[in-house]
Amino acid sequence: MNGAKIKGGAGVGRGSRTPSPRTRRAPPRRQTKLDRLIALLPVSGETLSRVLTGVVVMLAAGVLWMTAQFFGLPAMAGQEMAALAARSGFQVAKVEVQGLKRMDEMPVYTLALDEIDRSMLSVDLAELRARVMTLGWVEDARVTRRLPNTLVINIVERDPVAVWQHGGKLSLIDVNGVELEKVDGRSMPDLPLVVGPQANRETKSLQNLMEAAPALKPLLAGATWVGNRRWDLRFQSGETLSLPEGGPSAAAALMKFAQLDGVNRLLGRGIVRFDMRDPERFVLRMPPDRRTATGEAGAKDAAPGATPKLDKGAEQDERSPRPAAARTMGSGEA
Incomplete structure (x- = not known):
């Protein structure tokens, strides 16, 4: 018997390796009716995901807006902006009437007096025009703002x-x-x-x-x-x-x-x-x-x-x- 020693590990054969377990694949997921419907759409899944995300964002924004309206936040913000504009000098101080040839201008000024000392942003131009149109002489009228402090009422008279x-x-x-x-x-x-x-x-x-x-x-x-x-x-x-x-x-x-x-x-x-x-x-x-x-x-x-x-x-x-x-x-x- 030889006295030669076998070095540790030198005599380990290939068959002595521990076999690794085989990787198991997950079974394929069954397609649902929703998957089949999405596959029929002429858009990619990525595009569809973006669209759905946009819809969700818009719905959330709508809910927030309705909530703000319920509590009167936009009106409060508008009033605050109008007051800020008035404090900054954008306040109605003059009314200028143009286009008159025959009619008396005093009825026009009387209708516009309610706008004096108001913020330029809070003046309802359409409502003021409707009041001016009630005058018999007025065939047409246009009301505009001339910043910083003047309302201009241009009138077309009847003949x-x-x-x-x-x-x-x-x-x-x-x-x-x-x-x-x-x-x-x-x-x-x-x-x-x-x-x-x-x-x-x-x-x-x-x-x-x-x-x-x-x-x-x-x-x-x-x-x-x-x-x-x-x-x-x-x-x-x-x-x-x-x-x-x-x-x-x-x-x-x-x-x-x-x-x-x-x-x-x-x-x-x-x-x-x-x-x-x-x-x-x-x-x-x-x-x-x-x-x-x-x-x-x-x-x-x-x-x-x-x-x-x-x-x-x-x-x-x-x-x-x-x-x-x-x-x-x-x-x-x-």
């Missing part, structure tokens, strides 16, 4: 086109019949007078009617809206022209009268009324004194296209100048 007589009162009106202000009968403006309960609403139709005979437009003193259906026109020389119903018929009759007046100079010859309500007749009504002097009837008929015949006194006045214009307040049809 007066006539004086409306109704219920024993006189009112200045625009083309749409809006009442602008009351009128003193002792200081009438140089505008036509329209008479009748609904005459103000027909002012635009009257203007369109007078466009059919522009030569007669400067001679018009006023008009009466009769029976809510037709016009009686009163001229500055004192005569009245009764027109038929309906816009086209009235315009045709007025054009015919303008042609006859251009040829025969009907206006200014002492005739009381020209009646063209019947398209088949043209009636001229004379004043009572001239009927007595001439022994004629009160009305004369003429064919629509013919020249009306007048008495000799009227013929003598044909070359005389027309009398000066006289403003009178009209009345309704008898």
